[in-house]
Amino acid sequence: MAQETTQEPPSAPTAPARALLPFILPAVVVGVAASLVFVGVSAAAERLQGVLWGPLPDALGVGRFSVLWMCVMLTATGIAVGLVVWKVPGHAGPDPATLGLNAPVLPPAVLPGLLLATGLMLAGGPSLGPENPIIAVNVGLAAWLGGRFLPRTPGALWPVLAEAATIGALFGTPVAAALVISEALAGRPMRGRLWDNLFAPLTAGACGAMTTTLVAHPTFDLGLPPMGHPHARDVLAALVIAPAAAALGMGAVYAFPYVHGALRRLRHPMLMLPAGGLLLGALAAAGGELTLFKGLSEMGQLARAPEGRSAGGFATLAVVKLAALLVAASCGFRGGRIFPAVFVGTALGLAAHALVPAVHPAVGVAAGVLGMLLAITRQGWVSLFTAAVLVVSPAVLALLCVASLPAWLLVTGRPQMQLREDGTPVR
Incomplete structure (x- = not known):
């Protein structure tokens, strides 16, 4: 009886070094x-x-x-x-x-x-x-x-x-x-x-x-207390916070074409951009100076003294910053959405820690940033990487991989925070 042989599919060829040099x-x-x-x-x-x-x-x-x-x-x-x-x-x-x-x-x-x-x-x-x-x-x-x-x-x-x-x-x-x-x-x-x-x-x-x-000499480390061996409560916190942040971010994503469309009705950049600036001024009056700018140094200020604010105060900062991101991206300001989204996720994570002290601040911040970035950017690897480097704790990476699963189910296949030329959202 002839013995059957199976051939494995050929792997992709490796380029010689002279082709890469x-x-x-x-x-x-x-x-x-x-x-x-x-x-x-x-x-x-x-x-x-x-x-x-x-x-x-x-x-x-x-x-x-x-x-x-x-x-x-x-x-x-x-x-x-x-x-x-x-x-x-x-x-x-x-x-x-x-x-x-x-x-x-x-x-x-x-x-x-x-x-x-x-x-x-x-x-x-x-x-x-x-x-x-x-x-x-x-x-x-x-x-x-x-x-x-x-x-x-x-x-x-x-x-x-x-x-x-x-x-x-x-x-x-x-x-x-x-x-x-x-x-x-x-x-x-x-x-x-x-x-x-x-x-x-x-x-x-x-x-x-x-x-x-x-x-x-840039740094993304927020200086949060290091996290030791993860516990069941850390897994539960990450599984709750990341989808919650993703859901909040998706609220801004769904509102994006409507806010953009309303401001585009002004038709001229000398009307759209000043009107957007005035709206941003009103939001800054509600949220304070920490909701201004791209948010990188402002995140550090939040993380250095998390005990100085209530859960409501952190949540207010997150909502106002997300609204400011939505307006600024809609009215024509030239800029990206990653850094302000990271600020929003950081504020949400610190709000979770202030509301439930058993939530480790590193877990709260990493999960909040992960969920928010998944909704705003739809870039899975960047979301995981950014969330991990903010807290500089190797133990949090496994938690983030687990928490990314329900958060990704919330955002995948849904509109993105990017529009086509006709104003309809990219999916």
Whole structure:
């Protein structure tokens, strides 16, 4: 009797080293350059922010974070960004409500206006981060300069390198870039092994992260008390908080097309953006100065003294910040949604700890950030990674993997916080 043999399906071929070596230099250059663009814009915005929210109100005899000054500054920021969108060539790029982390390749003439609008937004106080417009600028620069100086390099490579480099620079680690790129590759036909495809983007992400680390010394650690061996109550807390945060985030996602549509009826950027700034001023009056800006340093202020606020106080900050994120993303401010969403998740986690002291603050914050980011970004790996690095506790990672399952069931297949050109949500 003949013995049957089974053949295993052939695995994807591994690329020889000589095929990967030519990508190292372009990846290194893009990584360093993307980081310097990010650090430069952030530093310039911080300097302007220091003037607008420090010596200027002091000279005018107005409180730095008084209700009057917050309303004036946010409305003035809307006017300034509106002027850029209206008058500067390229109009600061397409409607930001239609963009995600995967940025289109914009013409070079659009990029200066987009950079200017982003810097003004970061300094003026709207609740958005730098990630989306900085990625778009770096993608546009890499595609333009790469095609000009290295025309034989595949054109599709430059956007991938720029995205990976910018994400690495934003988070200070190439791991985030590798996770985002691998998640994007999962839905595409791929030639060769995964790590061969990740080699050049990971190189760019590593160089972007190292450049940012050496120049700006970023940190995401909130300094929360470390968590020891997890207990059953920690599992229960994570399973409750992450879906609750995801449900709250989905409320903003469902409201997004309606708020965007209402503001778009004003039709002109000199009406939409100042109106959005005025609404943001009213929200800042309700939530206070911690609900301003992208939220990274403000998270640190929350985490340093969690006992100083009640559960209601933390919940109010979370709701106001989420509403501010919704308005800022709807009215045309150029910015990303990850950093303010992280602030919202942090506030929710601290609210859970204040309400039920048995909930460890590290568990509460990590689960809250995980659920909120899953709803706002729909990026599973980035959500897990960001939630984990905030608390710097290895024990929390297993809890987050468990908590991500019910949270993902709440958000998958539902509308995303990104719109098509006709105003309908992307699914």
